[in-house]
Each structure stands twice: as structure tokens, then as C-alpha cells.
Amino acid sequence: xxxxxxxxxxxxxxxxxxxxxxxxxxxxxxxxxxxxxxxxxxxxxxxxxxxxxxxxxxxxxxxxxxxxxxxxxxxxxxxxxxxxxxxxxxxxxxxxxxxxxxxxxxxxxxxxxxxxxxxxxxxxxxxxxxxxxxxxxxxxxxxxxxxxxxxxxxxxxxxxxxxxxxxxxxxxxxxxxxxxxxxxxxxxxxxxxxxxxxxxxxxxxxxxxxxxxxxxxxxxxxxxxxxxxxxxxxxxxxxxxxxxxxxxxxxxxxxxxxxxxxxxxxxxxxxxxxxxxxxxxxxxxxxxxxxxxxxxxxxxxxxxxxxxxxxxxxxxxxxxxxxxxxxxxxxxxxxxxxxxxxxxxxxxxxxxxxxxxxx
Amino acid sequence: xxxxxxxxxxxxxxxxxxxxxxxxxxxxxxxxxxxxxxxxxxxxxxxxxxxxxxxxxxxxxxxxxxxxxxxxxxxxxxxxxxxxxxxxxxxxxxxxxxxxxxxxxxxxxxxxxxxxxxxxxxxxxxx
Numbered sequence: 001x002x003x004x005x006x007x008x009x010x011x012x013x014x015x016x017x018x019x020x021x022x023x024x025x026x027x028x029x030x031x032x033x034x035x036x037x038x039x040x041x042x043x044x045x046x047x048x049x050x051x052x053x054x055x056x057x058x059x060x061x062x063x064x065x066x067x068x069x070x071x072x073x074x075x076x077x078x079x080x081x082x083x084x085x086x087x088x089x090x091x092x093x094x095x096x097x098x099x100x101x102x103x104x105x106x107x108x109x110x111x112x113x114x115x116x117x118x119x120x121x122x123x124x125x126x127x128x129x130x131x132x133x134x135x136x137x138x139x140x141x142x143x144x145x146x147x148x149x150x151x152x153x154x155x156x157x158x159x160x161x162x163x164x165x166x167x168x169x170x171x172x173x174x175x176x177x178x179x180x181x182x183x184x185x186x187x188x189x190x191x192x193x194x195x196x197x198x199x200x201x202x203x204x205x206x207x208x209x210x211x212x213x214x215x216x217x218x219x220x221x222x223x224x225x226x227x228x229x230x231x232x233x234x235x236x237x238x239x240x241x242x243x244x245x246x247x248x249x250x251x252x253x254x255x256x257x258x259x260x261x262x263x264x265x266x267x268x269x270x271x272x273x274x275x276x277x278x279x280x281x282x283x284x285x286x287x288x289x290x291x292x293x294x295x296x297x298x299x300x301x302x303x304x305x306x307x308x309x310x311x312x313x314x315x316x317x318x319x320x321x322x323x324x325x326x327x328x329x330x331x332x333x334x335x336x337x338x339x340x341x342x343x344x345x346x347x348x349x350x351x352x353x354x355x356x357x358x359x
Numbered sequence: 360x361x362x363x364x365x366x367x368x369x370x371x372x373x374x375x376x377x378x379x380x381x382x383x384x385x386x387x388x389x390x391x392x393x394x395x396x397x398x399x400x401x402x403x404x405x406x407x408x409x410x411x412x413x414x415x416x417x418x419x420x421x422x423x424x425x426x427x428x429x430x431x432x433x434x435x436x437x438x439x440x441x442x443x444x445x446x447x448x449x450x451x452x453x454x455x456x457x458x459x460x461x462x463x464x465x466x467x468x469x470x471x472x473x474x475x476x477x478x479x480x481x482x483x484x485x486x
Contacts, residue, residue: 173443
């Protein structure tokens with residue numbers, strides 16, 4: 001008996017399964033009586049580590065190796081069953097390729113997309129495969145062998161990188177449009193060209209800093225502490241004291257960039273006219289949070305004290321509109337900007353539900 | 360019509376860009392009929408605001424502004440899209456619309472305003 005199936009030696013679990021299968025009940029007949037061409041082909045196949053499958057005779061009886069099981073997934077056992085039944089969901093697409101092989105012509109196809117069902121649901125998968133005819137000594141085609149590599153992972157990775165590329169191109173455009181808008185408004189409200197230049201480069205540097213933080217998280221969010229510190233850093237002049245305190249919180253991209261720009265404006269103003277222009281001045285910067293996605297309040301404050309007496313500026317520039325209108329809109333909340341004589345007080349309040357990516 | 364200022368609605372989700380548009384429109388001799396920051400408000404303003412023209416950011420958050428365009432088209436109000444993408448991302452029914460390519464500059468805006476408003480208004484803006 002084992003002499004009959006010695007051609008399966010070394011063929012792993014599927015060789016054992018083939019050995020034990022009741023072939024007498026199939027069109028192939030008892031295994032000992034198989035044609036030499038079939039035995040040789042099956043022997044080579046079960047000893048290959050490439051996923052392979054032999055399809056034999058007019059009934060397309062399937063015999064596969066161990067490696068082919070990953071292609072089949074949780075499909076019912078394919079051994080001994082017609083190939084067109086095993087792959088019934090894609091048979092319309094692969095039948096012509098199989099017919100070609102059985103007519104004596106091999107086909108090689110790369111990254112062929114098929115919607116298969118092997119885990120109880122339709123699934124998009126890609127395969128690089130070759131269907132080759134198997135001939136007997138006289139040259140008659142008796143079956144074919146399918147050698148296949150699944151390329152689904154690779155194709156999905158390529159698709160993801162194309163998507164990511166499109167997304168980055170989109171963000172780049174947005175950033176350009178935003179910088180153009182900031183530049184336009186900076187020049188418009190500046191008093192001198194020199195002032196416009198220095199204010200604009202500070203604003204762009206602030207955006208750049210926020211960008212770096214966002215890049216670390218693939219642009220999804222940035223920690224508020226780092227956003228605030230990043231925008232404050234260039235203004236740590238030495239005069240006055242900055243205190244920053246608040247619980248950890250992730251800010252979505254547009255809110256992170258807007259908060260960075262607003263903090264830069266507040267700090268610029270404080271260094272020039274406010275608490276950071278004198279030794280005894282102090283700025284308390286902080287925020288309070290609540291449960292995520294709830295009606296709990298999120299509040300950000302910037303409170304100055306110990307600086308020169310404050311008066312309300314008579315002209316509203318781009319900086320104050322950034323701090324008021326842009327912040328209120330981006331956080332879907334309310335802003336209070338109070339020019340108290342003892343020090344500027346700025347508060348942004350919104351709900352935690354609004355600390356979320358823009359839909 | 361001379362002496363009358365064209366009233367322009369802005370639908371733009373990025374407040375910094377909306378503010379620039381407002382300034383540019385005022386500089387160009389227009390009035391701002393309203394500013395909508397999202398699709399919801401855009402739909403309301405498009406249906407209820409008296410205006411001569413609208414500028415629509417093509418994507419608001421992640422939603423296209425085409426429903427706003429549909430309302431304007433039904434009211435016979437001219438509009439243009441502002442977009443970082445080309446005009447081939449426009450659906451069939453808006454294929455012929457004017458597209459202001461982002462990032463745009465004041466002269467681009469004035470040129471597009473003149474095209475969109477046609478002979479109904481004379482803009483005093485200098486380019």
C-alpha cells in the first residue's frame with residue numbers, strides 16, 4: 001500500500017490527507033492506478049513550499065499542498081472536489097484562464113483582483129498566479145497546476161500609500177492656502193514692511209512647530225501641553241514669569257494649529273506691552289477638561305498680572321481677530337478678551353464634545 | 360445699477376481664509392452678505408440671504424458644498440467654487456462653474472468676481 005503512494009513522501013499534512021482520501025469514489029479512481037503524470041505532478045506539488053493546486057481531468061478534481069491552505073482560508077475542504085465548486089464565487093472570472101491551461105496554454109497574471117469568500121464574507125483579494133497545463137508522456141493535457149502567491153497585503157499597502165499621498169497633498173494645499181491668507185492679512189494690518197516681515201515669520205514658525213507635533217501622530221492630534229509650550233518657546237525672553245498648567249488632552253489638527261497661532265499672538269502682545277515686558281509680570285496659562293465627548297466644559301485661559309497698566313487698543317488687527325474670532329469658530333465656543341487695567345485676561349470656553357476632529 | 364455694491368456670500372470652513380476673503384471683498388468694492396463656516400449654516404444662508412454672488416469652498420470639513428450650490432442654482436444666484444483641487448472634481452451638474460484655485464491672491468479673486476458678476480456691476484477695485 002505504502003509503495004503505491006511513495007510519490008507523496010515528504011509532502012507534509014496534505015500528503016497524509018491525499019494518502020487517506022477515498023479516491024475510488026471520485027473520477028480519478030484508486031490512487032495506486034493514477035497515471036504516472038498525475039503521480040509525478042502531485043509528488044512535486046506536495047513537496048513545494050509555494051502554494052500550489054492541481055486540477056485534474058474534465059471534472060476539475062482539486063488536489064492541493066499545505067501552502068495552498070492559506071489561500072483557501074476557512075473554505076470547506078477542497079481536496080477531491082471540483083475546482084469550479086471550490087471557487088464558485090469567482091468561477092466566471094477564472095474559468096477562461098483554466099480553460100486556456102487545459103487547452104495547453106499557460107497564463108501568468110500579476111495582482112489579479114478577485115472578490116472571494118473564504119471567511120464567511122466577501123473579501124477583496126489579489127493574486128499573482130500561473131495556470132500551467134500538465135501533459136502525459138504522449139503530450140496530452142490531462143490537467144493543470146495552479147501556482148499562486150497572494151498579494152493582498154502588498155496591494156493594500158500600495159493603496160494605503162496612494163491614499164496617504166493624496167491626503168498629504170490635500171493638507172499641503174490647505175496649509176499653503178492658510179499661509180497665503182495669514183501673509184495677506186499680516187501685511188494688511190502691519191504698520192511697516194519690517195514689522196510685517198518679522199510678525200509673518202513668527203506666525204509661520206508657529207505653524208511649523210504645530211505641524212511637527214502633528215506629524216508625530218500622522219496628523220490626527222497633538223498634546224495641548226506641547227502645542228502651548230511650542231508656541232511660547234520663542235517668547236521666553238527672560239522678563240516676567242510664565243506658568244503653564246493643565247491636564248493632558250489631545251487636540252485635533254485644526255484646533256492644535258489655531259491654538260498655537262493664538263498663543264503666539266498673546267505672547268507677542270505680552271512681551272511688547274503686557275506682563276512679559278517687565279520683571280515682576282506674570283502670565284498664568286492653563287486649561288481645564290472634562291469627560292471626552294460630553295457637555296463638560298473645556299476652558300483655556302491666559303491671565304496676565306503684574307505688568308504695566310493695560311488699555312484697550314483702538315485698532316483691531318489680525319492678531320486679535322485670530323485670538324477672538326478664529327479661536328471661537330475653530331473650537332465652536334466662546335471667547336472673552338478682557339483688557340483689565342491690572343492685566344489682560346483671555347478665556348476660551350467650549351464643550352468637550354467640540355474637542356474633536358472636524359466632521 | 361451703478362453705485363450699488365454686489366453682495367457676496369462666503370461659505371468657507373477655514374476661518375482664517377474666510378477673514379481674508381472678507382477683507383478682499385471689501386477692498387474690491389463688494390459687501391459681505393454673510394459668512395458660513397459649515398455645510399449646515401451654508402444651506403440656511405444659501406436659501407435665505409439676499410445676495411448677488413456666492414463663493415463656496417468646495418469641501419467643508421469632509422463634506423462637499425454641492426448641496427449649497429444646488430440651492431443657489433435653483434434660486435438663479437451665480438456662484439463660484441474655491442478649491443485646492445481642479446475643476447474635474449466637480450459633479451456633472453456644476454461642471455461649467457467658475458473655480459477659484461487655492462491658494463489664490465487678490466488679483467485672481469477680482470478677475471473671477473468680474474467674470475461671475477458680468478455686466479451687472481462695475482467693480483471699482485484696481486488690480
